[in-house]
Amino acid sequence: MNGKPENRVEKIIADLLRGRRLKLRGGDAEEKAAIIAAARLAGAHQGPQRMHPTFRKRLGQELDQTAPDSWVTRRTALVAGLGLAAGAAGGVLFGRTGGPETVSASIDPTDGRWTDVGALDEFTEGQGRRVSAGGVGAYVFRTGSKVTAVSSICSHLPCELSWDAADGHLLCPCHPAKFTPGGEPAVRYSLDALSKVHVRVTHLGRVEVLGTA
Amino acid sequence: MTPDRPAGEHQEAEVVELPVARRASDVALDELELVYAFIYARVGNRPDAEDLTQQVAMKAIPRLRQGAPASAIRGYLFATARSVLGAFWSTRLGLSEAELRDDLALATPAPPSPADDRTETVQQILSQLSDNYRRVLELRFLHGYSLKEVAAEMNSTVGAIKVMQLRALRAAGKVRPPE
Numbered sequence: 001m002n003g004k005p006e007n008r009v010e011k012i013i014a015d016l017l018r019g020r021r022l023k024l025r026g027g028d029a030e031e032k033a034a035i036i037a038a039a040r041l042a043g044a045h046q047g048p049q050r051m052h053p054t055f056r057k058r059l060g061q062e063l064d065q066t067a068p069d070s071w072v073t074r075r076t077a078l079v080a081g082l083g084l085a086a087g088a089a090g091g092v093l094f095g096r097t098g099g100p101e102t103v104s105a106s107i108d109p110t111d112g113r114w115t116d117v118g119a120l121d122e123f124t125e126g127q128g129r130r131v132s133a134g135g136v137g138a139y140v141f142r143t144g145s146k147v148t149a150v151s152s153i154c155s156h157l158p159c160e161l162s163w164d165a166a167d168g169h170l171l172c173p174c175h176p177a178k179f180t181p182g183g184e185p186a187v188r189y190s191l192d193a194l195s196k197v198h199v200r201v202t203h204l205g206r207v208e209v210l211g212t213a
Numbered sequence: 214m215t216p217d218r219p220a221g222e223h224q225e226a227e228v229v230e231l232p233v234a235r236r237a238s239d240v241a242l243d244e245l246e247l248v249y250a251f252i253y254a255r256v257g258n259r260p261d262a263e264d265l266t267q268q269v270a271m272k273a274i275p276r277l278r279q280g281a282p283a284s285a286i287r288g289y290l291f292a293t294a295r296s297v298l299g300a301f302w303s304t305r306l307g308l309s310e311a312e313l314r315d316d317l318a319l320a321t322p323a324p325p326s327p328a329d330d331r332t333e334t335v336q337q338i339l340s341q342l343s344d345n346y347r348r349v350l351e352l353r354f355l356h357g358y359s360l361k362e363v364a365a366e367m368n369s370t371v372g373a374i375k376v377m378q379l380r381a382l383r384a385a386g387k388v389r390p391p392e
Contacts, residue, residue, distance in 0.1 A: 009382065020258060033383060033386030033387065034385075034386055036255075037382045039256050039257035039258075040255060041350060041382075049249065051263075052259070056242065059242060062270070
């Protein structure tokens with residue numbers, strides 16, 4: 001691509017900061033060391049990571065599928081214990097590979113309960129308002145006669161977001177992250193969207209949020 | 214999940230084993246969280262981290278013994294993670310395992326670390342760099358600034374910042390992370 005090492009490395013950094021894969025190109029040993037350092041810095045800038053719930057769930061399902069076959073039926077073959085010879089994966093790799101997606105799950109509490117959080121008139125157009133529905137905290141946004149709501153907890157660190165009316169974003173106090181009223185991340189690095197919270201307007205003009213008892 | 218079964222015949226039937234296997238898979242999943250964090254901290258992006266964690270799971274899980282203690286599962290998962298990461302860097306960068314020895318040596322099974330441990334390590338690496346090098350990496354990686362923003366912040370040009378960034382990373386690559 002571009003012959004200059006600073007440009008090659010910059011391209012890799014820009015990809016990393018957008019949450020994309022490492023696409024490495026040739027270079028001398030020092031350039032390679034720089035790339036490894038860049039990957040480590042990118043990996044550290046948000047602190048230790050946990051699996052995305054979607055990925056963890058898929059992995060769990062795969063493990064459950066693997067378990068009865070390899071750990072139970074073929075028990076005798078496995079009593080040998082922790083064989084250290086790697087290879088022989090024998091398994092089918094999951095088809096999908098994760099991209100820099102913004103998965104927006106919704107909060108669907110078991111035994112969820114609709115909670116009245118105020119009259120529609122009390123919600124200012126375009127302004128976030130923090131409400132609680134039992135154990136579910138949410139920011140509700142009104143657009144005309146419609147309302148939407150997102151979780152009040154950051155999608156990355158478990159910190160309570162605040163609404164910045166001047167900026168028009170939800171801000172995380174724990175790290176430099178902010179989100180649009182729709183819950184989409186408004187940062188340069190990969191971040192999941194906020195969870196959606198179910199909200200509705202009743203025929204009496206009351207806003208209700210699906211929360212817990 | 215484990216129904217109370219009347220004592221009697223077929224005590225050793227396979228039906229007994231299933232809950233044990235389930236428990237083992239739950240343990241493995243929690244251990245894979247550590248593997249994921251470990252891999253992410255080295256490759257710096259989610260798609261690669263997920264792929265590699267998958268590979269670790271698929272290689273290691275079929276070989277785990279049912280009822281194995283968490284510590285043994287962790288040891289084996291991290292051993293597999295070392296091998297998978299080695300293959301990753303060697304494919305992507307053309308580096309041999311020998312060249313990667315330092316990186317892989319750090320891949321010893323780490324106990325669950327406090328939340329800020331990794332960030333602290335990075336700060337320690339950055340603290341050994343010159344002011345300008347540290348600043349450019351902090352702005353770029355820790356604060357997510359664009360090149361332009363870094364240039365504006367440091368009263369420099371995009372071209373000069375790009376070169377400084379490369380030099381700073383090379384310097385960072387030479388710093389031995391404290392362990």
